[in-house]
Amino acid sequence: xxxxxxxxxxKTGAKAPPPRYRWVEGGPRxxxxxxxxxxxxxxxxxxxxxxxxxxxxxxxxxTGLEKVKEIIxxxxxxxxxxxxxxxxxxxxxPLVLHMVxxxxxxxxxxxxxRILGRLFQDIGIxxxxxxxxIERADLVGEYIGHTAQKTRVQINKALGGILFIDEAYxxxxxxxxxxxxxxxxxxxxxxxxxxxxxxxxxxxYKKEMELFMLSNPGxxxxxxxxxxxxxxxxxxxxxxxxxMAREREYIMSKAARNYLYNxxxxxxxxxxNFSNARLVRNLIEKAIRKQAARLVHSHNPSRxxxxxxxxxxxxxxxxxxxxxxxxYLQY
Numbered sequence: 001x002x003x004x005x006x007x008x009x010x011k012t013g014a015k016a017p018p019p020r021y022r023w024v025e026g027g028p029r030x031x032x033x034x035x036x037x038x039x040x041x042x043x044x045x046x047x048x049x050x051x052x053x054x055x056x057x058x059x060x061x062x063t064g065l066e067k068v069k070e071i072i073x074x075x076x077x078x079x080x081x082x083x084x085x086x087x088x089x090x091x092x093x094p095l096v097l098h099m100v101x102x103x104x105x106x107x108x109x110x111x112x113x114r115i116l117g118r119l120f121q122d123i124g125i126x127x128x129x130x131x132x133x134i135e136r137a138d139l140v141g142e143y144i145g146h147t148a149q150k151t152r153v154q155i156n157k158a159l160g161g162i163l164f165i166d167e168a169y170x171x172x173x174x175x176x177x178x179x180x181x182x183x184x185x186x187x188x189x190x191x192x193x194x195x196x197x198x199x200x201x202x203x204x205y206k207k208e209m210e211l212f213m214l215s216n217p218g219x220x221x222x223x224x225x226x227x228x229x230x231x232x233x234x235x236x237x238x239x240x241x242x243x244m245a246r247e248r249e250y251i252m253s254k255a256a257r258n259y260l261y262n263x264x265x266x267x268x269x270x271x272x273n274f275s276n277a278r279l280v281r282n283l284i285e286k287a288i289r290k291q292a293a294r295l296v297h298s299h300n301p302s303r304x305x306x307x308x309x310x311x312x313x314x315x316x317x318x319x320x321x322x323x324x325x326x327x328y329l330q331y
Contacts, residue, residue: 055118063243064236065108071227072116080123095125098191098222100213101203103229106278109203110164112229116199117162126199128160136170139183147179151186159197168202169212181216188218232276234264241280245309250288255311263314287313 056076059069075097085092097120101109114131121129134154141147155163165171165187171180191200202209202223213219232240238261245252252260260283267279290313295301 055115055122059112059115059119062108062111063239064232065112065229068108068112068227068229071225072112072119075225076116076119076123079120079125083124094195096195096222096224097125098195098200099202099225099227100209100223101201101227101229102206102209104205104231104276106276106280107229107231108277109229110166113162113164113201113203116201120162120199126161127197130158130161131164132158132161133164133166135166136180136183139165139171139187140179142179144179147182148186151183152190155187155190155194155198158200159194161198163198163200165200165202167204169204169208172212172215184216184219188216188222191222234261237264237276237280240277241284244281244284248284248288250284250291250307250309252309253311256287256309256314259311259314283314284309290314 056073059072062069079095079097082092082095101113103109110131110133113133117126117129117131119129120126132154138154139147139151141150157163171183174180187200190198200223202212204212206228213223238257241260242252242257263283264280287309291309294313295305298305
């Protein structure tokens with residue numbers, strides 16, 4: 001194995017390591033500061049060691065999601081041109097930028113929403129560009145009037161930025177007497193009243209979100225932009241896994257990569273609502289724990305041992321039932 005060096009803890013005068021790269025088809029590409037879907041970067045989102053990054057660069061450096069990137073760039077260009085037309089006293093269409101993000105867990109929906117907030121802040125659509133991420137429990141109250149109150153609190157927090165509602169379809173699952181309907185009505189009204197100060201993104205599984213959009217007659221017109229986030233291909237998940245390992249200053253051995261590659265094919269075929277990059281993050285973190293347990297009793301492990309994740313660190317424990325392999329994918 002070649003000697004691995006990292007910048008942290010480097011002795012004075014030692015040769016600086018090369019920039020960090022991620023591997024894509026056609027060769028390596030520099031990694032942007034912002035982490036990809038399902039993983040962090042160790043720096044504040046959108047910032048590198050030398051300051052804020054261009055959100056479009058962070059978008060481009062996300063693994064896969066080519067169609068999603070194309071749509072986001074079109075939306076951003078359209079919004080920017082409407083602002084410029086207004087400055088020249090030309091007719092401009094009203095901006096209704098509320099959206100629906102459809103896709104399985106771990107496909108980058110929240111990551112793209114964060115980048116979108118920064119993009120819209122840069123072009124003057126949103127004054128703050130921050131993201132408020134919530135779910136049903138943050139909106140639905142326990143008695144009449146409580147839900148509208150809780151929903152308005154979250155809306156006020158998000159003003160100037162993006163309100164991201166994960167598993168939004170759950171608001172319509174309780175029937176006519178459930179307070180979730182009140183939350184939907186309050187959100188639809190807020191989406192109209194605050195369309196110049198707020199962007200609301202409803203997110204969740206594809207089929208569930210399509211049914212949810214039929215639950216209120218105002219949803220389709222208030223949320224005209226619908227974006228589908230596809231599952232990652234196996235090669236893209238391997239790229240994400242490599243990046244997550246490198247961010248934590250680990251590398252996967254060839255045998256470990258081969259094992260993970262085959263495992264991902266197996267789990268994708270057997271798991272409903274495949275959890276994509278979230279699964280990869282769980283696998284990397286579990287492998288790191290198993291590597292620590294494997295090395296803890298070693299006498300003075302070498303640097304190469306400390307950074308190397310081996311096949312045994314990813315392998316299923318002896319006696320573990322086949323269905324247990326997928327337990328940590330379902331949450």
